[in-house]
Amino acid sequence: MENHFYTLHDFLVYTKGAAYILMGVSVLGILGFWLYITGRDEEKDIQ
Amino acid sequence: MNTENPAAKNSLLTPFNVVIGIIFLLGALITFLRFTKGLAGVTNLSDNNPWGVWISFDLLCGVALAAGGYTTSAACYVFGLKRYHSAVRPAILTAFLGYALVVFALHYDVGRPWRLPYPFFVQSGTTSVLFEVGLCVFLYLVTLFVEWTPAALEWLGFKKYRNIIVRGTMALTIFGVVLSTMHQSSLGALYLIVPSKLHPLWYSSYIPIFFFISSIAAGLSMVIFEGTLSHHFLHHKMDRTYLSEHNDVVLGFSKGASLVLACYFLLKVVGVALDNKWHYLLTGYGAWFLVELLGFVALPCFLYAITVREKNLALAKWASVLTVLGIVLNRFNVSWFAFNWQLPPADRYFPSWMEIAISIYIVTIGVLLFRFISTKMPIFYEHPEYREHAPHEGEEEESAHFTEHKLHKHPQTFGH
């Protein structure tokens, strides 16, 4: 794994890029997941 | 100010309008100079001092002082403190305008403003703290805009769209708090990369925490401060709900601000202790650090505490002013006064009058937009069709008069 990257900078470009993409996906994912979990709650509150 | 006689020739030339006019004229002139002579023709920026008052004030202070948006909406919607509900819309409006103007100010500061979207759409520097700041500010601006639209939609009468957006309030609020946490702290993190340039009393690996915690205090204080100003100048736009909740807001936010400031004070002291920087306190910069910490953090903390104990709302006004000034001072210290502290005095930076003029111009735009929107749209009052509170006695007739209010002249309203 270490052989891919000669510098800390290159390593961070790669890993931080992956992290941001994951964050974007997870924001939408968690929202969807939360809606799924609370989808059949008895009390339906508008707010 | 003569505002009562519309027949007078100079009814448009009130002192206020003249000042505004001068500010706008200067703004236009300096804008022209900026884009014909470059930054050199307008600013005192140099290779040693690449960031000046447009970053220190317009960006750092602008973002910190717009923190009222996320703190108020979090208090009301996430923590369920419904009695603060009437303070949410003014806070969101302040924050939205604040962030929009930060982006506007950046168009003056960066070398190629039309490339501002590049980090998101062309090539991303994901190792950069500035990337994270930019991304969060961009997303948060969109969030704030969406949070503001119900007021505009109510004014325009688009019930269906307004209701759709209101249903997303909780998600928007939470998203806003998350984004705010990240970029408030990241603005501090910008300076993590320069331990050699920032004075040790302000440099700490905890800068991100300091910036975040102080932004909470700034947000709460700005709501109190802005409420005080709005009471003075926009009183006629406020409905009974807002007015009756106002005291609760001031007291509750004062309590919160006092605790947050106490926490911030302790964290700053811990920061000094952990890096063993006590000896710096005995220097000139140390004295300045103590001025910031004691006069603008500890003092307003106590004033807020007394406000709450004695239920003295007038004191909250002063505490909020001190807190806001303290945040401004802290951002100035980190980005300007304590930055490049080792450079010889001749190489230090001081803004040109044109830089200051542009900053004033930008704030003026914000104030005017705030006044326009809050007088035309349901910010300080609830639109009768979307009322969440049962109308108070006499409010039914009042609300019918709201659209007639243009003729109502509060003695201290600005003239037209």
Add this chain to the structure above:
Amino acid sequence: MLRRTFLGLLGAAGLGAALGKPAHAAGSQHFQGYPGSFGVLFDSTRCIGCRSCEAGCNRVNELPPPPEPFDDLSVLNTKRRTHWYTYTVVNRYDNIPGAAGPVYKKWQCNHCLEPACASSCFVRAFTKTPQGAVTWDGTVCVGCRYCMIACPFEIPTFEYGEPLTPRIMKCTLCYPLITSGKLTVPGCVGACPVEALVYGKRTDLIKIARERFHAFPGRYLNQIYGEHEMGGTNWLYISGVPFSALGMREDLGVIPAPELTSGALAAVPIVAAAWPVLLTGIYAINKRKDKIARQEEAQAVARAVAQAQAEAEAKLKKAMTKAEAEQKAAIEREIKRALEEAAKGQSQEGE
């Protein structure tokens, strides 16, 4: 506001405190840099301050002529820094204790192994090339100047006078010229008449420096500036006097710039992942508390209503039994009276 906000803040502070240390996400990995990358060794004991290197740099990079010609050595009377039209400057340092005469230092981009400019640029305009040079890409630069803030050596310069297309200007190690074959060594190195500058592989340069220390004992300080500073640079310096006397900072430490910010950046995904869940949790708890409060209120109301109803019923029952008893008594009285009247009538008829 009190308890809930404070708890929330406590959580945030705790999280922040836990991440306060620069725990960069690379963990225990150690990065050596690109093998075989090139650099320059500057020997301040050889430099005579002739400024030929400045002239060479200006020539090969086709930069505009500076205000003073390059053979004007009076400019050395003041300390200069790089500007948009000078990628490199020579400065003179007088009256250094232990030095026979003035000592000169050539200053330019040090082409760090882990450049702060590259780390700080939010459009990735800087690249650390495998050949060693740190290059700048003008096609994406926004002109935000954060790289100028970040560089601990105060190197990048900006064309403040350009209204619409200002560039960041700095030494390129003649990367485009060398890779295209126009030059074999950087312009400054080729112009130096006294071989104060040597171009070669970084590993070789360090060897050469060590050899000079060994060959000329007492001439040099036993330290190569740039070997470890800020994680190491490709431009290396050796000197007979302390580097701080030559205006070079010795308090920069050895931590590379990306490591200074990677800790804070690592906290971002954690905030993005944990905060929404925490906040939703607080919201859900509050909603549940409200719901329970409403339920309890409703229960209390129902109980009160039931109690009132029970009391009313008891009262009614009591009144009804009383009424029944009264009615019964009244009937008995009537019957008794009727019987008495009947008995009276009978006795009257019998006479």
